[in-house]
Amino acid sequence: MGGSLPKMYATSREKFSEEAPEEMPVSDMLVDSFGRLHTYLRISLTERCNLRCQYCMPAEGVELTPSPQVLSQNEIIRLANLFVSSGVDKIRLTGGEPTIRKDIEEICLQLSGLKGLKTLAITTNGITLARKLPKLKECGLSSLNISLDTLIPAKFEFMTRRKGHERVLESINAAIELGYNPVKVNCVVMRGFNDDEICDFVELTRDKPINVRFIEFMPFDGNVWNVKKLVPYSEMLDTVVKQFTQLKRIQDHPTETAKNFRIDGHQGTVSFITSMTEHFCAGCNRLRLLADGNFKVCLFGPSEIAFSPFPLSGLKSQIVTAMHCSYGNFLSQVKRKKASHAGMFDIANTPNRPMVHIGG
Numbered sequence: 001m002g003g004s005l006p007k008m009y010a011t012s013r014e015k016f017s018e019e020a021p022e023e024m025p026v027s028d029m030l031v032d033s034f035g036r037l038h039t040y041l042r043i044s045l046t047e048r049c050n051l052r053c054q055y056c057m058p059a060e061g062v063e064l065t066p067s068p069q070v071l072s073q074n075e076i077i078r079l080a081n082l083f084v085s086s087g088v089d090k091i092r093l094t095g096g097e098p099t100i101r102k103d104i105e106e107i108c109l110q111l112s113g114l115k116g117l118k119t120l121a122i123t124t125n126g127i128t129l130a131r132k133l134p135k136l137k138e139c140g141l142s143s144l145n146i147s148l149d150t151l152i153p154a155k156f157e158f159m160t161r162r163k164g165h166e167r168v169l170e171s172i173n174a175a176i177e178l179g180y181n182p183v184k185v186n187c188v189v190m191r192g193f194n195d196d197e198i199c200d201f202v203e204l205t206r207d208k209p210i211n212v213r214f215i216e217f218m219p220f221d222g223n224v225w226n227v228k229k230l231v232p233y234s235e236m237l238d239t240v241v242k243q244f245t246q247l248k249r250i251q252d253h254p255t256e257t258a259k260n261f262r263i264d265g266h267q268g269t270v271s272f273i274t275s276m277t278e279h280f281c282a283g284c285n286r287l288r289l290l291a292d293g294n295f296k297v298c299l300f301g302p303s304e305i306a307f308s309p310f311p312l313s314g315l316k317s318q319i320v321t322a323m324h325c326s327y328g329n330f331l332s333q334v335k336r337k338k339a340s341h342a343g344m345f346d347i348a349n350t351p352n353r354p355m356v357h358i359g360g
Helices: 007-019 073-085 104-112 129-138 153-160 165-177 195-203 233-243 316-335 344-348
Strands: 040-044 090-094 119-124 143-147 183-189 210-216 247-249 258-263 269-273 286-289
Touching (some): 073 316, 143 165, 183 195, 195 233, 210 233
Parallel strands (some): 183 210
């Protein structure tokens, strides 16, 4: 990961190794009834955020889970260890905004040390990332997505209800300087707001190792979704092709969420995430652990499995038993995962949590 780890972090990892069970029994592989092996776990570290993005959070805000009920660092690491023991090889940290969690570096260090984990990623709004990224990289963060929906500062303030546009751009550049390749930039496209900036975003890929990811506007509780705001993948693609005629499709992995493209002469790439108009459920390998410990097998499915907190004290065997009880319930939910999520109009009319509760 480059450089030596601070002693305090190395000591903490050793402490976890001593406290954790020597062997984590594997209850079952994370395979559903359609044969999909789930190797990708998204963990929401917090519901709190330092922005108030309109497509993520209602204008009046949301009721947050009380801090004592949010997963502790110990619970996160122990649960992640079980998932990795069952075949998960990629973990993404989400929120809310994960970088505002005070123990983010320690969490990254401990997760990156799990045997079998290949990728530790994060999705962030970039507001505080630039100053934290060097240490996060040293602690094992191997991939990142930075959300940015406009290149115009005034639009940024309107969409996020906060300032900080320059800080996000600073974080993108900091990630490039630290050698992340690609640096993924997530852009939710909304008609009448930023659909006129699509080609400007593509220009970011010309001279920098940036993967711009255009995301179809998705419905969640409180974000006032309307199909008229949706810019479908086909329309976005047409817009790009008219200006960038050398756009070429890249072969995608079967579990890939995005349709990926390259432009001759560009260092970066362009992708489209088409959850609404062309779902990719057949290759879904993703699971979600929410900040309150609840478990979801589908972003758009309202069904959740409640988490039973581990006892704060007691025999190691009691803690392990409680942990495996929750994990067994999670595995049962994987078996019941549906073949695909509902259509976008059904999703819009189905109660679900706000995105800030679920994790990006």
